Amino acid sequence: MSEDSSVAPSPEETILAVEDLEKHFGGIVALDGVDLSVGSGITGLIGPNGAGKTTFFNCLTGFYTPEVGSITFQGADITGSRPAAVAKSGMVRTFQIPRELSEMTVLENLLLAPPDQSGERLSGAWLRGDAFVDDELSVRERALEMAEFFELDHLLDEPAGNLSGGQRKLLELARALLTDPEMVLLDEPLAGVNPTLEEKILDRIHDLEAQGYSFLFVEHDIEMIMNHCDRVIVLHRGEVLTTGTPEEVQTDDRVIEAYLGEVDV
Incomplete structure (x- = not known):
């Protein structure tokens, strides 16, 4: 219809x-x-x-x-x-x-989300040049900004599996937006x-x-x-x-x- x-x-x-x-x-x-x-x-x-x-x-x-x-x-x-x-x-x-990923921390969950990271490519992970370092810093900065936006910044070192149901929903939305x-x-x-x-x-x-x-x-x-x-x-x-x-x-x-x-x- x-x-x-x-x-x-x-x-x-x-x-x-x-x-x-x-x-x-x-x-x-x-x-x-x-x-x-x-x-x-x-x-x-x-x-x-x-x-x-x-x-x-x-x-x-x-x-x-x-x-x-x-x-x-x-x-x-x-x-x-x-x-x-x-x-x-x-x-x-x-x-x-x-x-x-319940065994990983909130920050680690966020760091995995952005696409096309240098570390995802064998050459980038192996060579680890200036571009690799800049990319890692940029990804971390974005993850921290997203955590602050969703008021998860006080939970960055907490295993994601320990979050409440609502906090897990916030984390999932944050990860989605990092893509x-x-x-x-x-x-x-x-x-x-x-x-x-x-x-x-x-x-x-x-x-x-x-x-x-x-x-x-x-x-x-x-x-x-x-x-x-x-x-x-x-x-x-x-x-x-x-x-x-x-x-x-x-x-x-x-x-x-x-x-x-x-x-x-």
């Missing part, structure tokens, strides 16, 4: 475009011809349990390969690309359950987070939006989505049910019916 073109970003404003995307698991159709486009700012992606939201994220970021359809990011076809290639193209994601993305896909970034850290995460996301980052945001807290997103896309049974402003979506009878029809919502 196609989205409502009246609320879609123009071709010039579109960063991510998905056409006729299908993903099957045996006889189960998880995504059934998804058509949508995402522009700048913060876009919310909602839908009842089983609507296909996480499957959609997995297809976008290369963890699943769709059977049908195309994914275009910043004008380039990334359909079926591997996760590392998708991230290198400028689209990164976070996960419902953070995937930090220099154009768009960040947030998969339930507030799940299990206490209200104080939830507010901190949302404040950081809005600060980053003001700096030019774009976000596609999956979250079960509908009120939060309506209060913090510029545009909302609703998935239902693997299809785009509707798109619009938060005001339009929350008064749409189809959306109300879709949620009320789910006994576990």
